[in-house]
Each structure stands twice: as structure tokens, then as C-alpha cells.
Amino acid sequence: MQQHDEGGEDAGGYFGGAEWADVTPIDAPEGDEACAQINYTSEFAETMGYFRAVLRADERSKRALALTARVIAGNAANYTAWFFRRECLKALGEDLKKELEFATNAALRSPKNYQIWYHRRAVVEMLGDGSDELEFTEEILMDDSKNYHAWSHRQFALQRFDLWDGEIAFVEKLLQMDVRNNSAWNQRWFVVKNTTGFDDAEIRERELTFAWTQAKRAPNNESPFNYLRGIIRLPSFVEVSLVRNELDGLLHYVKASSEGHPNKQNPPPLLGFAVDFYGANGEPGLATELCDSLAAEHDPIRRKYWAYRREQLTPNAASAEVAPVPPSAP
Amino acid sequence: MEGGDGAAAAAAAAAAAHSAESELVRDDVTREAHIRYFSMFLGLVPKAYTSLDTSRLMMVYFAVNALDMLGALDRLKNRQEIIDWVYMQQVVVVDGQNGPGCGGFLGGGFLGPMGSCSSSNSSNNNNAEDEADGVSKYHQAHVSMTYCALLVLAILGDDYSRVDRAAAVAGLRSLQQPDGSFQAVAMGTENDMRFVFCACAVSFMLQDFSGIDVDKTARFILASQSYDGGFGILPNQETHAGAIYTAVGSLALLGRLDDIDRESLERFLVSRQVQGFNGRINKVPDTCYTFWVGGSMQMLNRVDWIDVESTRAFLLSCQSPIGGFSKHPGKPPEAYPDILHSHYAVTGLSLIAEPGFAAIDCSLGITTRAYSSSSFYNKGGSGPLTGMGTPYRPPTDLQVVTTDA
Known part of the structure; x- marks a missing residue:
């Protein structure tokens, strides 16, 4: 057989x-x-x-x-x-446990095949037992930390079998290995959203601090800045001064360290976040200046976008469209 | 300040991409080689493509559509034969076997002949003497293949007169899940945004939205918009440009584009350009994302934000001397072309208005010529028909990308 x-x-x-x-x-x-x-x-x-x-x-x-x-x-x-x-x-x-082995071997041979992952999920559902799934997806993710199918299956197992306990630690381990792993950032959002939620001020502060710490490790990394944007647009967000202090500090550090190096580009993810934040929080002048330097110097591949953003920030343009970021999708 | 293995790896990748760029950029599109390359897929395909045995119609769509983009459809001597072959893949629905709820198209003949189908040249069919006697309960349409079939027929100027519309619409109805998403095949497959898009596109091309619950579909799509503004293929999943294209395309075809959080989606999309486009944050650029990202930007009327020269240089660095395009820069043996990436590189060149390439409508991914001569285009003058709400934009009114000022 x-x-x-x-x-x-x-x-x-x-x-x-x-x-x-x-x-x-x-x-x-x-x-x-x-x-x-x-x-x-x-x-x-x-x-x-x-x-x-x-x-x-x-x-x-x-x-x-x-x-x-x-x-x-x-x-x-x-x-x-x-x-x-x-x-x-x-x-x-x-014996469905044996079938899970068959699915494991198939996935190890073709880790990006939709049908294999769907089969695994169907077998796990038939078994009603997801106890192997975190270990198995971890094995796949250690080989390819951004495997979309593995993350998807892991989310299914976490939700279906209520396996949340060690997941934040797992995410932090992966981000320690590669702070640019956006799949792990997404997983962090998913875990917080489905466990504690973001309504508690302590949780928000913990997450904001985590994101800033990682942003400082690599300010040219879009992931933590998008994570920050996600928190800022929550209806419960009130930590404006925390974000402003961190942002001012990091911008100052980056600018100071590029002084005397006229050709050194400042990281567009940081500057782009600053455009959003300052523009929405009463400092359109600062945001406009940043748009200009992004277009001309730091991010010229997106110069038309930055020109558009600048136009949106100028008072006699449609300034009503700039202010607070709309609430998150349901 | 920059730290970690990830940062080092990203820097190394950037350096490699830079040197690849300076060595490999070629000046011109080798049109004739591409025409030969795509034409091959209408005949015998190498065995390396065995994994597409259930999706042959997708290869036919890629080939026919790319030839249309290249202005080379008139080279096809056997247009009617292709149309007839496509109709041969239409599922014959037989009560007590696969009916109802399995209508639409299969991707090829991998399940064997169904017997008499609606093809006009049934004399070529071995089982024609006994009508539909080959149909088993496993002959079930795949929604992506129904989508590809209707596209190929539209591109080749067929008027859908042989499409079993009622069966195809009933087929969609059997695929929608309680959460509003779609699976691919009635017998049971994964469900995600890809099949939502195919269901919306099939409904649009047939001008019949009764097979899908539009409100439920839109709710599923909106629930998949991420904290970063993009879309995952399911709620909670990482934003991915392929998922964005299918989400935005679905909403465009449903006339519901106004429902999304647009500003953050636009920022996410424009951030994907790193010479070529990547599909996820911190991944390397790949030819096919020119279409998934650029096509989404076209539907949002933001195609003018694309840096045309960088896009072109990237696509040409992936151009193969034997025709076609690879996923990443290089030429054989370090990078081989494949039909999917070749097709999306060509649609990408259409999108940036490369001379000699036909204009493209990205909601369906076909030329504006094919779109505006199709049976789903309202020739009365008010532009394309849509399901509900307002049309997002007539294809005759497309933005033209201009090179830099």
C-alpha cells in the first residue's frame, strides 16, 4: 500500500x-x-x-x-x-494520520502547490485534529519564511483549533531573524487582532513601541511603518505624542547621519510615513517639504506620486481630503 | 543603523539587481521572436508544462491575448478551429451525472471526451454517436477556465452564441461560499479572491449577475483589505499584488470601486515599483507584477504614477532571445521564459504604451479593440455595460501613459 x-x-x-x-x-x-x-x-x-x-x-x-x-x-x-x-x-x-504523512511529503516536494495545501486542510478537518500543523508550517517557513500557503494554513489552524498561545513569540523569533519579513508582520497584526485586540491602551503602546524599535533597526523597511499606520487609523488610537516623539527623533537621527554625505538618500519609508503623519496632524508645511525632497532626491521613481501628495497638502487644493486617515475597512 | 540578516540580504539583492540591469538591458522589443514564442502554445506544448494539464485554456488565453497585444492576430490561420476547440471544453451538463451546478468550461480534455457537446465540428469527436455518454459526475467546470474561455472567444470575435449561459450562471451559484468568496469547482477546492474575480468577470462577460450575490461578494472583498491598504487573497492574509488586482478588478466589474479605502491602497500600489514591480513588501521585482500592480493602478486612474522608463528597462532585462520573458532578469541558462510571465510582460508593455503594442483594458486584461468589439460592450454609445452601479471607465477613454516630462 x-x-x-x-x-x-x-x-x-x-x-x-x-x-x-x-x-x-x-x-x-x-x-x-x-x-x-x-x-x-x-x-x-x-x-x-x-x-x-x-x-x-x-x-x-x-x-x-x-x-x-x-x-x-x-x-x-x-x-x-x-x-x-x-x-x-x-x-x-x-488511516488519516498516514494520509497526513502523504500530504507532508507532497508539500515538501512542491511547497507552493495550492491543491496539496487544500488537501492537507481537508484531511486535518476530517481528523478534527490540528496538533501537528504549527510544527509542520514552521518547518516549511524555516525553509521559505514568506511561503504564502504555509502562512495561510497556519492561520487556519490557529483559528480552527485555538492554538494562539505561543504565536506572538513565534512571530518575534522570525522578525529577529529577518526584520523585513512582511509575512511575519502581517501575522503579528493577525494575532493581536484575534487575541487581545487593540482597544486596551497598554496593548497599543506595546505594539507602537515594538514597531518603532524595529523601525530603528532598518528605517528603509516599509513593514513597521505600515504596521504603525494600521494602529494610527484605529478608532481607539490616541497616542499622537508618542508617535510624534519617536518620529521626530528618528528623522533627526537619519538627517544628522547623512550630513556631509550629499548623495546619501534618506529612507523613503520613513519619510513617506512622516508625510502622512505630519499632514494629518497639523503640520502640512513639514509634510510639503518632505514631498519635495522625496520627489527630487530620495524617491524620484515616485516623483509623480509625491507631486500629487504635495498638491493635496496645499491649502487651496482639496485640503479636506488630506486630514485624518479614514477608519479601517470592516 | 541598518541591521540583521534581512537587511544584508536586501542590500545584496539590490546590488545584484543593479549589476543585472547594467549588463542586460536590451534596447528593443524582439517582436517577431515573441510572435513565434506565443504561437507555439497554440500547438504542441513541451512536457515541462504537464502541471498545466487541467489549465490548457489558460495557456490559450495567454497566447491569443499576447498575439492580440502584439497586433499579430491576423497571423492566425485557424481562428475558427481555436474557437471550436474552446467550445469542446464546455461542460455538458447531464442530470443524474454532473447536473445541475457544474456548468461552464473545463481547462482541457484531461477527463476524456464528454460526447456530443455544442461544438460545430462534432464529426471529429469519437463519441459523437452516443450523445454525452462520456459525461461523469467528475466533469465539473472550473471557474478560472470559464473565465479564460470567454476571454479567448471575445478576443477571437466569437459572439457567445454557443455558450450555455444558463448552465454557466447556475455553475457560479454553486461555487459561492457563505462568506461571499468562491471556490473554483463545485466538488470542492480552496476558496479565495482569485475565484471571486473569475466569477465577477464571467458574470460581466455574460452580462448576467444572477449567479452571484453581489452584496455578499463585495463584503468579502472589503473584509480582505489589510491594515496596510492592500488586499490578501482571504481576510487576514498578507497583502499581495495578485490579490489586489483580483479584488480591484472584481469591484470595478461590479461597479463598486468607490467602496474601498482608496488612499492607502494607492500608496501601497505605487510603493511596489523598485525599477520593476514586486508583489509583496521586501520581495524582488518580477515581470508579472507589472500587470497586477499596473493594472490595478489603471483601474484606479493612477497609471500616470508609473515610472515608464524604469518599467521598460526592467521588462527588457527579462526578455529572452528565443522570444518570451522570464520572471526575473537574465537569459538562458540562468533564466528561462515561461508562458505566464511572458504574457504578463507583454500586457505590461501594452500598459506603458510601448510603440507597436495595442492599448489594454486591465479590468479584463484584453485589448481595448477586443473589449469594444465584444458582445458585452454596449454599442449604443454609453460605453461598457456593468453589473450594478456606475461603470468605472469606458475602454475608449483610457488614460494614455506619456513618457516623462
Whole structure:
């Protein structure tokens, strides 16, 4: 069984024995007009012929289960093969823990395949047990810390099985490894939002301080500044002076350290955050100046955007549109 | 001040990108090579593409659409054959097997012939003698393939007269989830913003929104806008430019673009340009994001914020001498072109008004020519039809990108 599941037998003889003698494969002939016809290997073409026959008969058997592994080994994106595999698992009452191992091996081979991750999730749901999921997603994330599928699956497991306890620590570990890992920043927002929320002043202050600490490590990193923007636009946000002090301090530090280095660019993420903050908090003059220096010197690739922002900040333009950032989306 | 491995890695990546830029920028678009490259995908495709066996219609869309962008559709000798092949992928709905709720298109013949379908050349079909006898319960439409089929038909000038509209609309209805999102196939797949967009685009092209709950759909999309202004493919997920494109495109086609927090979305989008465009914060640029980011900016009427010269230089640094474009700068053997990145590089060049490239409407990702000659374009004069609300913009009224002042 295990052998079949891995699709690891000698390809040439797979269908030659007695096991498949009663099945007539169904071909999928196409004429010269066929578009984007894939030049399959002959082994895969043969496998697909038997797969069609099994589907047609809706045969949910051990050999059909093993055949799905063969189809998946040739094309892991065949969503019908995955679906039919689950039908077989259910009909046969297979050991789902073993199936999770199959999903693990498949994901380690193709960590960015949607169908594999969906299958894993479906099996975890059938098991009603998510106890392996944090460890497994961590293994994938240690190899590729921005794997979108792994983060998505991790969010599912955290919510579905209420596994929040160590998650902030996990996020901090990843940010310690790479402060520019925006996936980890997003995860931090997700965890705070779904555990304590941001309504408590202590939590807001903790998060603001965390973001500023990380911003100082790398002021050219958009992630902490977006995190700050997220907090600032919360209806409960009142810590204007905390943000102003930190911002003034960091801007001063950056400017001072670039003095005497006329060609040194100041970090656009920091300056762009300052445009938003000063513009919304009664200092449009400062914001306008920053727009000019961003356009001319520090961020010329976005000069048209900064010219637009400057225009929005000037009193006789549509100044009503500048002020407070709108409330966050529901 | 800058600290951590991440900072070092980012600096190294930037330096590598810079040297790649100076070595690899080529001056001109090699049009003929691209035309040959895309034409290949209408015939026999190398086995390296086996993973697209269930999505062959997507390759056909990429090929036909790129040829249209390149002004080379008239080179196609077999336009009617392509149309007939697309119709052959239309799911035949049979009660007691796959009906109802599975209508639309499959991506290719991987499940085998369905028997008599609505194709006009059924004489080529082996099972034609016994009508639809090949249909099993597993013959179920995939919403992305229905989307690609309708695009290809529109590009080739077909009027949808052979589309089983009622079945396709019923097919959408069976895909929408309680949270407003869509899965891809009725039997059960992941659900996310990609399939929301395909469902909106199919409804728009068929000019029939009765297969989707528009309010619920819009609520799902708005719930996926992140604290940073972008969109994830599901609520709570990291902002990703592909998700942004599908979210913004859905809202544009539903006439609901005014519902989003626009200022922060615009800032997020414009921040993606780092010569080329990246799709997420602190990732390296990639050809396909020219379209996902730039296309979103077009729908928001902000395409003039794009730095055209940088965009062009990046795309040309990914141009392959054998035709097509790779994901990242370089040429074989360090970087090979693929059909997806080649297609989106071409749409990117259309977007920045590269001479010789047709103008593009980004809500559907087709030329304004194809759009305005389609069955879903109101020839009465009031521009494109939309589902609800106000049209976001007629394609004849597109902003033209100008090079720098």
C-alpha cells in the first residue's frame, strides 16, 4: 500500500500485471485542431488513461487510491485526482494520520502547490485534529519564511483549533531573524487582532513601541511603518505624542547621519510615513517639504506620486481630503 | 543603523539587481521572436508544462491575448478551429451525472471526451454517436477556465452564441461560499479572491449577475483589505499584488470601486515599483507584477504614477532571445521564459504604451479593440455595460501613459 501511495514502482510495468487486467483505459484523443496540447511522457499518458477509466466507473478501491498517487506524482495540480483521492479515503476508511504523512511529503516536494495545501486542510478537518500543523508550517517557513500557503494554513489552524498561545513569540523569533519579513508582520497584526485586540491602551503602546524599535533597526523597511499606520487609523488610537516623539527623533537621527554625505538618500519609508503623519496632524508645511525632497532626491521613481501628495497638502487644493486617515475597512 | 540578516540580504539583492540591469538591458522589443514564442502554445506544448494539464485554456488565453497585444492576430490561420476547440471544453451538463451546478468550461480534455457537446465540428469527436455518454459526475467546470474561455472567444470575435449561459450562471451559484468568496469547482477546492474575480468577470462577460450575490461578494472583498491598504487573497492574509488586482478588478466589474479605502491602497500600489514591480513588501521585482500592480493602478486612474522608463528597462532585462520573458532578469541558462510571465510582460508593455503594442483594458486584461468589439460592450454609445452601479471607465477613454516630462 505504502509503495503504491508513493507512486514509486517501475513505470513501464505498472499496468501490465493481473491487478489492472480487467480495466480498459479511456483515451482522450484530440485532432490536429487541439490547442496547447501537452507533450506528455508516454507513462503519464498511460496513467491518465487508467485514471479516466476509474473515474468513469467511480471505483473507490485500494488500487484506485494508489492510482491517484501516480496521477499526482505526474501532475500535482490535478484537482480532480486529489478530490477523488479523498473520496477513496472516505470509502475505504483509511488511516488519516498516514494520509497526513502523504500530504507532508507532497508539500515538501512542491511547497507552493495550492491543491496539496487544500488537501492537507481537508484531511486535518476530517481528523478534527490540528496538533501537528504549527510544527509542520514552521518547518516549511524555516525553509521559505514568506511561503504564502504555509502562512495561510497556519492561520487556519490557529483559528480552527485555538492554538494562539505561543504565536506572538513565534512571530518575534522570525522578525529577529529577518526584520523585513512582511509575512511575519502581517501575522503579528493577525494575532493581536484575534487575541487581545487593540482597544486596551497598554496593548497599543506595546505594539507602537515594538514597531518603532524595529523601525530603528532598518528605517528603509516599509513593514513597521505600515504596521504603525494600521494602529494610527484605529478608532481607539490616541497616542499622537508618542508617535510624534519617536518620529521626530528618528528623522533627526537619519538627517544628522547623512550630513556631509550629499548623495546619501534618506529612507523613503520613513519619510513617506512622516508625510502622512505630519499632514494629518497639523503640520502640512513639514509634510510639503518632505514631498519635495522625496520627489527630487530620495524617491524620484515616485516623483509623480509625491507631486500629487504635495498638491493635496496645499491649502487651496482639496485640503479636506488630506486630514485624518479614514477608519479601517470592516 | 541598518541591521540583521534581512537587511544584508536586501542590500545584496539590490546590488545584484543593479549589476543585472547594467549588463542586460536590451534596447528593443524582439517582436517577431515573441510572435513565434506565443504561437507555439497554440500547438504542441513541451512536457515541462504537464502541471498545466487541467489549465490548457489558460495557456490559450495567454497566447491569443499576447498575439492580440502584439497586433499579430491576423497571423492566425485557424481562428475558427481555436474557437471550436474552446467550445469542446464546455461542460455538458447531464442530470443524474454532473447536473445541475457544474456548468461552464473545463481547462482541457484531461477527463476524456464528454460526447456530443455544442461544438460545430462534432464529426471529429469519437463519441459523437452516443450523445454525452462520456459525461461523469467528475466533469465539473472550473471557474478560472470559464473565465479564460470567454476571454479567448471575445478576443477571437466569437459572439457567445454557443455558450450555455444558463448552465454557466447556475455553475457560479454553486461555487459561492457563505462568506461571499468562491471556490473554483463545485466538488470542492480552496476558496479565495482569485475565484471571486473569475466569477465577477464571467458574470460581466455574460452580462448576467444572477449567479452571484453581489452584496455578499463585495463584503468579502472589503473584509480582505489589510491594515496596510492592500488586499490578501482571504481576510487576514498578507497583502499581495495578485490579490489586489483580483479584488480591484472584481469591484470595478461590479461597479463598486468607490467602496474601498482608496488612499492607502494607492500608496501601497505605487510603493511596489523598485525599477520593476514586486508583489509583496521586501520581495524582488518580477515581470508579472507589472500587470497586477499596473493594472490595478489603471483601474484606479493612477497609471500616470508609473515610472515608464524604469518599467521598460526592467521588462527588457527579462526578455529572452528565443522570444518570451522570464520572471526575473537574465537569459538562458540562468533564466528561462515561461508562458505566464511572458504574457504578463507583454500586457505590461501594452500598459506603458510601448510603440507597436495595442492599448489594454486591465479590468479584463484584453485589448481595448477586443473589449469594444465584444458582445458585452454596449454599442449604443454609453460605453461598457456593468453589473450594478456606475461603470468605472469606458475602454475608449483610457488614460494614455506619456513618457516623462
